[in-house]
Amino acid sequence: MKAYPLDLFPSFWDKMESHIVNKDVVIHETVLDEIRRKDDALKKWFDSLKSYKPMKTSKNILPDYLEIIDWAKNAGYTKEAIAEFENQSRADAWLCAEAKLNNYVLVTNEVSSNSKNKIKIPNVCDQFNIDCIDNFEFMRNFNFIF
Structure with missing residues (x-):
């Protein structure tokens, strides 16, 4: 917004x-x-x-969610980054799992990062071959012209 x-x-x-x-x-x-x-x-x-x-949330999402959380825990991220990512009140891990399970496209303004201080949605998407686009690509795909 x-x-x-x-x-x-x-x-x-x-x-x-x-x-x-x-x-x-x-x-x-x-x-x-x-x-x-x-x-x-x-x-x-x-x-x-x-x-x-x-x-x-899909009823059968838990295996994908746990796979993504397990990857995050073993990908060298800081404890703080992992704690934030696996916090169940946060959407990111659930979104990634939902997209992985159902072949959805995620839209985010986040960009991939080599930093281990925050787990970024595009990094998760790259790891799990999840389609991920930014707002501009989303707007182009849906013909948002101003």
């Missing part, structure tokens, strides 16, 4: 709403949980989508 404030990019948010309502774009429940823990413009925008139901 910080990159695309509602008052400056209303057409972006209109298009996003349309794709969410049409289920071309899904928001995982763990992401929505993270959003709703903050009281900001993004939370208010999601709250305005009254009938929207986030994507539920």
